[in-house]
Amino acid sequence: MEKTLKIIKELKEKRVLKDFSIGGGIAALYYIEPLLTYDLDIFFIPIEDSIDVLAPIYQYLIEKGFKAKKEHVLIEGVPVQFIPAYNELVKEAVQYSNEVKYGRIKTKILGLEYLIAVMLQTYRPKDRERLVKVFEEAKIDRTLLKKILKKYGLYDKYVQFKEMYFGAK
Amino acid sequence: MDFMINMFNLRKCILAQNKAFEKIIREKEQRRKELSELSFKEKIHILVELQKMAQGVAKSDEAADRIVWQI
Numbered sequence: 695m696e697k698t699l700k701i702i703k704e705l706k707e708k709r710v711l712k713d714f715s716i717g718g719g720i721a722a723l724y725y726i727e728p729l730l731t732y733d734l735d736i737f738f739i740p741i742e743d744s745i746d747v748l749a750p751i752y753q754y755l756i757e758k759g760f761k762a763k764k765e766h767v768l769i770e771g772v773p774v775q776f777i778p779a780y781n782e783l784v785k786e787a788v789q790y791s792n793e794v795k796y797g798r799i800k801t802k803i804l805g806l807e808y809l810i811a812v813m814l815q816t817y818r819p820k821d822r823e824r825l826v827k828v829f830e831e832a833k834i835d836r837t838l839l840k841k842i843l844k845k846y847g848l849y850d851k852y853v854q855f856k857e858m859y860f861g862a863k
Numbered sequence: 864m865d866f867m868i869n870m871f872n873l874r875k876c877i878l879a880q881n882k883a884f885e886k887i888i889r890e891k892e893q894r895r896k897e898l899s900e901l902s903f904k905e906k907i908h909i910l911v912e913l914q915k916m917a918q919g920v921a922k923s924d925e926a927a928d929r930i931v932w933q934i
Binding site for chain 2: 698724725727728729764773795797822823831832858861
């Protein structure tokens with residue numbers, strides 16, 4: 695994993711991508727109990743807008759000898775999925791990510807409140823499952839969360855979610 | 864989703880009916896909190912163990928798509 699994160703960090707250092715942050719199941723796992731997931735999701739901001747923003751990343755990694763399989767690149771034994779920051783919320787989430795350490799490697803991970811907002815926005819069954827755990831186990835900055843949710847029109851969905859699963863606001 | 868709502872309601876019934884269950888659930892919650900406070904690295908090691916366990920019970924086509932991390 696350290697080697698994987700080092701390679702991902704290299705992508706930013708070599709300006710293959712502008713910025714990145716760990717999202718998805720691994721970001722959730724950082725804040726709650728370990729949960730089963732199979733890929734490392736990397737949200738990224740491309741160096742420049744183009745039709746195929748993934749191409750430079752894949753090219754760089756394949757030249758380094760890593761293999762692409764379906765939507766992943768297998769980097770040092772870990773299947774990594776690169777996801778371009780697809781809207782303003784995700785772009786802001788990447789921008790305000792937390793710097794964390796994994797062993798000796800410094801990396802970036804979505805802030806908890808942004809992660810919640812992204813999960814509320816995507817709202818797949820696995821997002822709802824993770825959201826329940828996050829609200830039960832993580833220490834959330836409610837003021838920041840409310841601010842983000844209001845900004846991106848997700849506050850009503852949040853209230854609905856809380857009522858459905860916890861019977862309260 | 865229905866499953867989770869049902870589980871939530873079931874849990875509420877159990878809590879109301881039986882103090883012993885309440886204690887067990889509280890302890891499980893405590894355990895989950897403790898797990899949530901492990902380091903990032905420790906959690907990733909647990910994740911890999913979970914992947915190995917899940918691989919053992921997955922259908923063959925599922926198993927082919929799901930890679931146990933080699934870290």
